[in-house]
Structures are given as C-alpha cells and as structure tokens.
Amino acid sequence: MQKVLVVEDELPLNQQLTDLLENAGYQAMGVTDGGTAFLAFQDFEPDLVLLDVMLPNKTGIEVCREIRAVSGVPIIMLTAKAEDEDVVDGLEAGADDYILKPMPSFKVLQARIEARLRPLRQPEFTEIILGPLVIDVLGHEVRRDGVRVALTPLEFNLLQTLAEAPKQVFKREDLLKKVWGYHYDADTRLVNVHVQRLRSKIEDDPDNPKIVVTERGVGYKAGQF
Amino acid sequence: MTLTVALSAAALVAVGGFLSLTIGNGLFQTRVEQVLQESKQASAEVQKTFTATGNTDVLALQTLVNEVIPNLEQNTANGSRKVALLRSPNQATNQFLQSPISGDLTVSDIPATLRNQVAKTENKLVYRTIYLEADGVMNQSIVVGSKVVIPVAGDYELYLVYDISDAQETLDFMQSTLAIGGLVMILLLGIVAYFVTRRIVAPVERAAIVAEQLALGSLDKRLPERGQDVVAALARSFNKMAQSLETQIGELSKLSKMQQRFVSDVSHELRTPLTTIKLATEMLEARVEELDPKARRALDTLVSQVARFESLLADLLEISRYDAGAVVAEIEPNNLGDVVSMAVSGLEPLAETLGCELILKLPTRPVDADFDPRRIERVLRNLISNAIEHGAGKPVEIQVGRSKTAVAVTIKDLGVGMSRSQMDRVFDRFWRGDPSRMRTTGGTGLGLAISLEDTHLHQGWLQVTSKPNQGTTFRLTLPRRIGGIFTESPLPLGETLSQRSRI
Numbered sequence A: 001m002q003k004v005l006v007v008e009d010e011l012p013l014n015q016q017l018t019d020l021l022e023n024a025g026y027q028a029m030g031v032t033d034g035g036t037a038f039l040a041f042q043d044f045e046p047d048l049v050l051l052d053v054m055l056p057n058k059t060g061i062e063v064c065r066e067i068r069a070v071s072g073v074p075i076i077m078l079t080a081k082a083e084d085e086d087v088v089d090g091l092e093a094g095a096d097d098y099i100l101k102p103m104p105s106f107k108v109l110q111a112r113i114e115a116r117l118r119p120l121r122q123p124e125f126t127e128i129i130l131g132p133l134v135i136d137v138l139g140h141e142v143r144r145d146g147v148r149v150a151l152t153p154l155e156f157n158l159l160q161t162l163a164e165a166p167k168q169v170f171k172r173e174d175l176l177k178k179v180w181g182y183h184y185d186a187d188t189r190l191v192n193v194h195v196q197r198l199r200s201k202i203e204d205d206p207d208n209p210k211i212v213v214t215e216r217g218v219g220y221k222a223g224q225f
Numbered sequence B: 001m002t003l004t005v006a007l008s009a010a011a012l013v014a015v016g017g018f019l020s021l022t023i024g025n026g027l028f029q030t031r032v033e034q035v036l037q038e039s040k041q042a043s044a045e046v047q048k049t050f051t052a053t054g055n056t057d058v059l060a061l062q063t064l065v066n067e068v069i070p071n072l073e074q075n076t077a078n079g080s081r082k083v084a085l086l087r088s089p090n091q092a093t094n095q096f097l098q099s100p101i102s103g104d105l106t107v108s109d110i111p112a113t114l115r116n117q118v119a120k121t122e123n124k125l126v127y128r129t130i131y132l133e134a135d136g137v138m139n140q141s142i143v144v145g146s147k148v149v150i151p152v153a154g155d156y157e158l159y160l161v162y163d164i165s166d167a168q169e170t171l172d173f174m175q176s177t178l179a180i181g182g183l184v185m186i187l188l189l190g191i192v193a194y195f196v197t198r199r200i201v202a203p204v205e206r207a208a209i210v211a212e213q214l215a216l217g218s219l220d221k222r223l224p225e226r227g228q229d230v231v232a233a234l235a236r237s238f239n240k241m242a243q244s245l246e247t248q249i250g251e252l253s254k255l256s257k258m259q260q261r262f263v264s265d266v267s268h269e270l271r272t273p274l275t276t277i278k279l280a281t282e283m284l285e286a287r288v289e290e291l292d293p294k295a296r297r298a299l300d301t302l303v304s305q306v307a308r309f310e311s312l313l314a315d316l317l318e319i320s321r322y323d324a325g326a327v328v329a330e331i332e333p334n335n336l337g338d339v340v341s342m343a344v345s346g347l348e349p350l351a352e353t354l355g356c357e358l359i360l361k362l363p364t365r366p367v368d369a370d371f372d373p374r375r376i377e378r379v380l381r382n383l384i385s386n387a388i389e390h391g392a393g394k395p396v397e398i399q400v401g402r403s404k405t406a407v408a409v410t411i412k413d414l415g416v417g418m419s420r421s422q423m424d425r426v427f428d429r430f431w432r433g434d435p436s437r438m439r440t441t442g443g444t445g446l447g448l449a450i451s452l453e454d455t456h457l458h459q460g461w462l463q464v465t466s467k468p469n470q471g472t473t474f475r476l477t478l479p480r481r482i483g484g485i486f487t488e489s490p491l492p493l494g495e496t497l498s499q500r501s502r503i
C-alpha cells in the first residue's frame, strides 16, 4: 500500500483528504503543523507528500526544501493563490507539481497523485550517453564524469525523455503530457522551473546550458555532442 | 517678451517722430522770424536811402544802387544772404536802372508767383521757401521780397535770399541723436524685459509645467521656493496645494487598495473551507445509494449550491485581480471560429435542458486574429449562456464575421429583452435584471462586468442592443492584430432594435 503524507493546517480539510485517500486505497497520514512536518516525513517515509503552502511555524516552502535536501520523493503543493510567487517559490524549492484550491474534484487530485506515483515508462534503452552524462536508465542513476548526480524521479524522467529523442524539440505542452501526465491546460511554469533545477544539477554553467538547450519560442531539446 | 520690446520700440518711434517734427518746425519758425526781421531792416534802410537822395540823375542813381545793393550781400557763419534788385514789370517810366543780382543767383530762382505778390503789395514783406542748388546739394533757402520805390526809375523789387540749410543740419543732427538714443533705449528695454521675464514669467511657466506633471500623476513634483517675493509666495501656495493633493490621493488609493485587498484576502480565505466542503460533498456522493430520497435531494442541493458558491468566488477573484491591475492577457494568433465553436458546444447541454436551439453561422474562411483564447472563450460562454437563460426557449443565433481590421461575434436571442434603463446597467457589477428569477446557473451579476474587462484588455468593443419582449443582441468586436485600429465592426448590431453601446 502506497503512503501519502498530508501536510495541511486546516484540520477539517486535512481529515477530509486523509479519509478520501484511504477510501481510494492509500495509507494516509495527516500533519497540521509546519514545524513537525519534516519529523513526520522521516517517521512515516511516505511515497508522496501533499503540502499546503501556508502553514504555522514553518511555511510549506521551507518544509519542501527540508524534504528535498534528503529525498526525491514526489511533492505536490496545495495552494490557494495561483497568481503570486507561491507557485514558483514552491516549484523552485523542489515541488514536482501543484494543485489549486479548490480543486475541481477529488478525482482530479487523485489523478495527479497517480501520475506521480506511476512507475516510470518502459525504457527504450538501458543506458544513454549524453555529452558528459551517463544515464543508467534501469538503475535510475545519472553519472557525470563518474560521479553520481542526485536527481528526483521527476527530474530523471524529464532528462530521460529529452535524451531518448536527441534530435526532437519538445514543446512545453508535450513535456507536460509526457512527464507530468497532464492532458489539458496546465501551467507551463512547471516545465520552466524544473528545467532550471535540472540544469543547476547537470550543467557546467547553468546560465549557458549545453545539455538541455532552449529552442526559442518552441521548447527544449537535448544538446548535440 | 518680444512683444514687450516690439511695443516699446513702436512707442519710441512714435515719440521720436513727434519730437523731431515739432523741434524741426520750431527751428524753422525761429529761423524764418529772424530772417524776416533782418529783411525788414534791410529793405527799410534801402528804401530810406533812395527816398533821402535828391538825385534825379540816372547815372547817380545807378551808382547809388551799385553801392547799396551789393552791400546787402552777406556771408556769415550762420548762413549766407544773397540779394537781387529787379525792376517791376509794366511801368510807365522808361528809365532803366541796371538790376544788380548776386553772382550765384539767377532771376529764374525767384518764383514768379512771389514776384506777382510783391508787385501787388506795399510796405510789406512776402516770402517763400525755395531750394537752391549748390555743389550738387539742394539747400533750403528763404527768399523774402519787398517793393522799393526809386525816384525817377520807378518800382523795383528787392529780394533777399537766405540760406537756412544750417537749420536743416541742426535738425538732422538732432534726429540722428534721437535715433541712436532710441536704439539704445530699445536695447536697454530688451535687457530689462528679459530679466523681468526671467523673474516673473519663468516661474509661472515652471508652475504650469509642474501642474501638468501633477495632472499626469507625478504627485511628488514640487516648485522650488526661493526668496520672499510674490513668486516665492506663489510657489509656496502651489506646493501646499500639491502636498494636500498628494496626501488625499494617497489616502484614497490606500483605502481602495485596502478594500481590494480585503476582497482578495476574503476570497482566498474562503477557498480552503470551500475545498473541504467540496471534498466532503464528494464523499457523500460516493455513497448516494445509502441515502433515502429526502437526503439525496438535500445532497443534490448541496452539490449545486457548492458549485454556485465556487463560481461566485472565482468571479470575485477575477474582478479583484482586475482591480489590482494584476491581469496579463496571453495574446496569440488564434482562430475565432474555433473558439466560438468550442463555447457553443460547451453550452449545448444547457441549451438542451432549456429547450433552446443554438444556430451557429461561421464564415467559410478561418477567422484568424490575435487574442487570449481562454478569456475570449469565457466572454463568449457568458454571452451565450445569458442568451439561453433569457431567451425564452427561442432559438439563439451566433454569428461570426471578419473584416480587414476587425473580427466580431454577435449573439442574438428573441427572449425577454431589456428596457433602456436595464441596458444602462447590464455591465455593472452584481447587477441582475430580476434577482428573484429562477436561476439554472451561477448568476452573480459579475459575468458581464468581467466580460467587459476582458474585452477592454483586448482593446475591443462589447455592445448591446435590446427591446423588452423582442430580444437582445450582444456584439463583441476585437481588433485583428493587437493594438490595431478599427472604426467599424464587421457585423451589424441589429437595425430594427434601438442601440446602446458601451465602448
């Protein structure tokens, strides 16, 4: 049974979410305080974290950073404000995805959770070499000059998708579909932020990228070596 | 400033002209009087000499004439005097005396009219102004004539010609002095005017510029306050006014920001409990079989009211986003036909429930234009759902049109329509024609207010025409290219209906 940690300070919503998650077949645990969220995470070892942005004692952004420092576990942010920096801050802190309150229905949330927990696609190759990177597709590992680079599953998935079709330019919408599992209007900021995060881990100079390059006005593609 | 100098110069020229004229006249007049005085003496003396002589001998008389007359010639510092003694014509006596005349004078220099006058008068001086040429210049002269009676020889005319060009010289000198003085005066005036302008006019001009900037919204602009004079007082009052303006506007905008923030905060605060209610409702819906009919009806009510609450909240948030100026359109090339079709097919279910037919009229060619598809679809959805709801079950016609500069959609229903006063308010926030009317969808009265904001974001028009019980037509017109100018919509807004538009 997969485990979901729900970090949400509104107790009724927290309970409602854990109830619905349990109904849907997950093992769910609720935390209402930002200060204890990280401890609960270490204790519970969830497969996915639902994380509210506005939390007492410690913001969701901070909690997200704490978790990212030790784990690549999928994190979905819950936020009431789509327009301001909350979303970008959360994504930059390492969240994989976000969902707005109120979500259209629990089913939509469930679909997002499943997309993050779904096992990665059947790989077409066992190993891909992309410039200085060796991508071990089976072992879910990336080495750069022999040194292991720690990527989250989502970042790994993003890199693998680009590397498997080295000549293809991916539109942001394509990547949202392939990597995030979105099938209609999603926020392209998701792609932008995660490409930035990925670059900061694998590129020599993230401001002058060679491995994941931007195709102006279109999207992204793997660099040519 | 140039005007000031020009006016002063004109005044100077007028005064100078008048001065030189009167002075000239005065000079001439004194000279004439002096000349007449001298002439009177001279002619009296000549007459006395001839009267006194007892000689009747022509030769002796001639000697006397030759003695007396040339003596009258003068050549002094203040002008020369020439002389001529001419015999009056038509006399009985035939004794002729030789008429002496100054060397540089000829008989023809003496005007004939003057000679006539002299011939007719007795003991009286007659004079004329003439011009005599000497060394190529015309010199103004006065010729004074008088009658002299010589025994035996008869009537003779004595002419004394005075050169008065020295008076003219004085006048010329005075005029040139006046002219130079005038020029210097004008120059000084210009300088004075320049400094006065800088002192008075320049601060006023600066005040005008600052006032303009204030009006354009730079509320922190002020005038420099230097010195203690009127100008400084003006600057101080002006700054005081600007200060109070700034404070008041600041206060007002703070209040309105607070209000907008309040709306935005409340809307956001409401989202979390709304999420909880929605999820709880969903939980119940999953177990609807376990509920009895009355509880099921309660659940249905709950579901629909939660949906209504959510759409109200979404509208409120959207309006508060517009108020905060936080709206950015994602404008890109699109096919308006596609967006209209999408909105129509999305509303088919609602139309079907209300027994209303949707007729879509698209041009054969694609209607390409630059716009934000999400916002325009929202506008269309609202207009079409309004038409269905107020269309009394009659068909609703949706037509798409294009021209070189603009694209347009009209949504025409044949339903309840609106009165003129209702039309005036349709775009107002929270306004609903009949609040108690049975509603099938949301119905917050924010729909058209948001539609209008969305339209303005595209620099387009949203217009309406309506008649009670006949129907309503809304027309949305957008520029083909963003920022493009259009003066006419590609589609008419219904000729038979009265028109009222909001642009």
Ligand SMILES: Nc1ncnc2c1ncn2[C@@H]1O[C@H](COP(=O)(O)OP(=O)(O)OP(=O)(O)O)[C@@H](O)[C@H]1O
Pocket: B315, B382, B386, B387, B390, B391, B413, B415, B416, B417, B418, B426, B431, B432, B433, B434, B441, B442, B443, B444, B445, B446, B447, B448, B449, B471, B472
């Ligand atoms: N086609 C129409 N015919 C007659 N009246 C109309 C029509 N469209 C709008 N109105 C009037 O204008 C009012 C305001 O419309 P608007 O779309 O702003 O709000 P709403 O439809 O009541 O609610 P909302 O769109 O926010 O759910 C309506 O309540 C209705 O009285």
Ligand SMILES: [Mg+2]
Pocket: B382, B383, B385, B386, B447, B448
């Ligand atoms: Mg409406």
